[in-house]
Amino acid sequence: MIDSLLITFLKALLLVLVLLGAFAYMTLIERRLLGRMQHRFGPNRVGPFGLLQPIADAIKSVFKEDIVVSAADKFVYFLAPFISITFALSAFGAIPAGPAGSFFGFNPWIVDLDIGLLYVFAATSMGVYGVFLAGWASNSKYSLLGSLRSSAQMISYEMGLGLSVLGLIMITGTLNLREIVDYQSGAYLLILLQPVAFVTFLISAIAEVNRTPFDLPEAEQEIVAGYLTEYSSIKWALFQMAEYVNMMTGAAFISTLFLGGWRGPRFLDAVVPGISEWPFIWLILKMAIFMFLFIWLRATLPRLRYDQLMRFGWIWLFELAMLSAIVTGAVIAFVL
C-alpha cells in the first residue's frame, strides 16, 4: 500500500521536474494569453508559436551575472530562495492525482497524510519567510517595504484560507485530502454545498499567491519590484519558479477541496467506461481552468491599493468566511 523509499524518491523527483517544466511553459502560456487578451501577439519568434521561448529564457537567466549587493546580509540573502522553493514544492506532495496504485502500480501521490489539508497549510504558511527574508536581507528600502507589505498580505489572507475550509471539514469530518475527494464522489461536489466558502477560498488563494488584483509585491510604480528588487539572474528566476509552483499548488488544492479532485464527471462513464477514474487528466484539467482564471484576472482587473486590500480582507472576506462556517455548523447541527 505504501510505496518503498526508492519509488517515492523517483516519484518526488519526477513531480519536481514536471512542476519545473510546467512553470517554464506556464510563463509562455501566460504571456501568449495576455497578448491575445490585449490584442497583440506575445512571444512567437523563438520556435513554432514561441514554444522554445521558455528554454531561451532559462538559458538567459543562467548566463546572467549573479549580483549580491554589498549591503546584503549574505547568508540570509542566499537562504531566502531555498526557503521559497523548498516549501512551495513540498506543499504539492500531499495532493492526490488518482486512485491508489494507478501510477504504473504505484500511488499517484508522494505522501498520504491524515492531516493532508493542514500539511498544505503549514507548508504554504512557511512560504512567507522566503518573501520576508529576501526583502530584509537585501537591505534596500524598496525591498524591505515590499517584503513587509507582502508578508502582511500573505499572513492576513492565510486566515481567509483557514476559515473557508472549516465548513468543508465539518461536512466531510476528515483532514485527509484523499478522503475529501472520495466524499465528493459519494455525495455532492463541495462547491455545491459550500459555494460561499469556495468564493472566499478562491479569493484568499489568489491573494496568497500574490496574483492580480492582489499583486502588491509587484506594484512597480510604488516599490520597484518589491522584495525582488535586489535579486538578479538565477536567484530571481528561482523566486519566479516558487511563485508559479505556488500558483499551481493553489489551483490543485482548490480543485481537490471543492471540485472533486482527480475524479472526472460521472456521466462520461456512459460514453467511455471508467473514464472518471482515470488518473492525472482530470486534476490537470481542473488546474488548467484555475490557471486560466488567474491569467484572465490579471488581464482584466486593476491592482488594489494596499489599504483597500487589507480592509477588504479583514472586514469583508473573513467575516463572510466565518459566517459561512457558522451557518454550515448550525444547519448540520440543528436542521439535519
Add this chain to the structure above:
Amino acid sequence: MLTFVVLSVLMIVGAVGVITLKQPVHAALSLVATLLTLAVTYVTLQAHFLAAIQVIVYAGAIMVLFLFVIMLLNIQGDQPQPHFRWMQIVAYLTALLAAGAIAATAFLSPRELPNAELMSEALAGGGAAAIGEALFNDFVLAFQLVGVLLLTGIIGAVSLVQRKATQTAKDERELSGV
C-alpha cells in the same frame, strides 16, 4: 531513539543560537528552526495534528509577529543596552529557576506514561478528532478561558495602537493649524 537524540541536539543548537546571535533577525530565524525541529519531533511521536498546528501557529504566525516587532522597534544588532544591566542579573536568575523547575519535573515525573496504549490509539489518524473530543468534553472551560485571553490580546493591541493614532491626528491638526 536515534532520531530523538539527533532532533534534540538540533533543537538545543537552535535554542543556543537564539540567545547568542547578535542580530535579532538571525536569532528569530534560529528560533524558527528550533520550532520546526520540535514539529518534526511531534511527527516522530505520531502527533501529526499537533505538528501541523505547531508549524502553522508558532512558526507561521507567532514568529512572523516577532519579525514584525523587530522591524517596528528597529533594534540594531550591535548596540549595547546599558540601561538594562540589572535586568541581566534578573534574567540569569529566572533562567536558573526555570532550568531547575524543568529538571525537577523531568526527574520527578513517572518513567512510564500511563495509558500509553490508549493514547497511541487515540492519536491514530493524526489525532485531530481525539483532541477535538477531549477539548470540548473535558477542557471546555479552559477553552472558553483561552477565548477571553485572546480577546484581552486584541483589546490590548488595539489600545496600544489607538493612543498613537489619536496623537497623530492631534499632531496633524496642529500642523494644519485647525
Add this chain to the structure above:
Amino acid sequence: MDYALELSGALYIALFALIGIAIVFVTLGMSRMIAPHNITPGKLAIYECGEIPSRGTDVQFNVNYYLFAIMFVIFDVEVAFFFPWAVAFDALGIYGVVAVALFLLLLLDGLIYAWTKGVLKWVY
C-alpha cells in the same frame, strides 16, 4: 508496523524537501560556473532609482504591521482550535456548536471592537 508506516510519511516529506534543496543547489552551481563574474562598485550598490543610496534601512515602520500581525496570531490560534472541533463535529453535536459559538462570540467582540476603533482600516 504502524509506527514505521507513520514515520515513513515524515521521511517522504523530508525526501521531497531535500530534492527541492538539491534543485536550487544545481541551478545555483550551474549559474556560478557559466555566468560571467565582473564586479564593479556600481553593481554592488542597492537600487535607489540611480541615485546614491541615502541612509540605511533603519527606518521605523508603520505600527499597523504590528497590529495586523497580532490580530493574525490571535485569529490563527482561533482557527487552530476550530480544526479539531470541525473534525470531531459529528461526535460533539449541538453541545460542540454551542461551545464554539460562545468562543466565537468572544472573538467577534474583539473584532468588532477593533473595527469600531477604526484600526482595521489600515489608514485612519
